[in-house]
Amino acid sequence: MINPAKIEEIAKQISSNMPQGVKNLADTFESKTKQAIQNKLAEMDFVSREEFDxxxxxxxxxxxxxxxxxxxxxxxxxxxxxxxxxQPE
Structure with a gap:
């Protein structure tokens, strides 16, 4: 099985060796992607875990x-x- 800690370590090594411009682009992409996903999830009619329980x-x-x-x-x-x-009971 793949060790998640090892994958995280590799990802950090790759990230630390990237040029700053690529890091900034990656950070922007990540934040925009998170925002888009959060917006789409907010549009859906989901309930919280607490409400479900x-x-x-x-x-x-x-x-x-x-x-x-x-x-x-x-x-x-x-x-x-x-x-x-x-009939009698």
Missing amino acids: IQSKVLIKTREKLTELEAKVAELEAKLAAQENN
Whole structure:
């Protein structure tokens, strides 16, 4: 597997040996690229990790409540069916 620290070290060596004009161009390119990506991501309808986690917890609680309610409905339906058939519970 490739060692990320080694790749970082190589990248730093290459960067330190570049002429200053190329470094400036690379820095400008990097900042413009980051800005463009951030602008495009802002246009998309993403949610934060925190919002996602909160909604996941809400969904889990909702599923638990639904399971409880399904069990209660089944119990009530069974009681109703027993009453309709005049069967003791």
